[in-house]
Amino acid sequence: LELxxxxxxxxxxxxxxxxxxxxxxxxxxxxxKTIALSHQIDCLGEIGLDYYWDTSFxxxxxxxxxxxxxxxxxxxxxxxxxxxxxxxxxxxxLKQYAKTKIIFHCFSGSKETMMECLKMNSMISFAGPITxxxxxQAPECIxxxxxxxxxxxxxSPYLTPVPYRGKENEPMYVEYVAKKICEIKQLDEASACRxxxxxxxxxxx
Numbered sequence: 786l787e788l789x790x791x792x793x794x795x796x797x798x799x800x801x802x803x804x805x806x807x808x809x810x811x812x813x814x815x816x817x818k819t820i821a822l823s824h825q826i827d828c829l830g831e832i833g834l835d836y837y838w839d840t841s842f843x844x845x846x847x848x849x850x851x852x853x854x855x856x857x858x859x860x861x862x863x864x865x866x867x868x869x870x871x872x873x874x875x876x877x878x879l880k881q882y883a884k885t886k887i888i889f890h891c892f893s894g895s896k897e898t899m900m901e902c903l904k905m906n907s908m909i910s911f912a913g914p915i916t917x918x919x920x921x922q923a924p925e926c927i928x929x930x931x932x933x934x935x936x937x938x939x940x941s942p943y944l945t946p947v948p949y950r951g952k953e954n955e956p957m958y959v960e961y962v963a964k965k966i967c968e969i970k971q972l973d974e975a976s977a978c979r980x981x982x983x984x985x986x987x988x989x990x
Contacts, residue, residue, distance in 0.1 A: 895922055
């Protein structure tokens with residue numbers, strides 16, 4: 786928040802992660818609502834569902850997810866979505882509740898899922914894994930995604946792109962994500978990056 790006050794280019798995203806669902810009570814949701822309605826934050830996220838590590842509290846995750854979407858709706862804030870091994874449930878909840886702009890964070894799904902995401906007033910955010918040799922679905926998704934619906938990220942300090950894979954990630958490495966997108970889509974880097982920046986800014990209009 787201090788960085789944002791000093792430089793308007795900074796955007797702040799905050800939300801309760803799926804793995805937090807066991808610990809989040811009504812008072813913490815009320816606190817989030819207060820923060821969102823006062824527009825101290827610019828985006829609510831990452832929020833969503835994660836069935837990769839533990840499926841014993843899926844219902845709690847769903848409740849937390851839907852409550853946070855409703856808070857975003859009240860505050861007219863975009864939402865950033867974490868969707869891991871939970872595509873159907875996540876998409877069903879978004880279709881039922883989401884009314885604001887959506888960022889599908891660190892997208893790694895299929896082309897078919899991406900096409901459904903694009904119908905939902907969303908941006909598709911690609912990160913370091915698209916540069917990995919084993920990124921089988923990424924080229925197809927990037928080819929099929931219109932450039933005016935793409936944003937880039939690093940997920941720093943994780944998922945470091947090639948050529949720095951295996952080292953701690955840094956925000957400046959987003960350059961390599963953008964380069965890979967331009968390589969796959971055969972686009973001029975300068976113009977594509979201007980469009981990606983416009984896409985990012987449009988989320989926060």
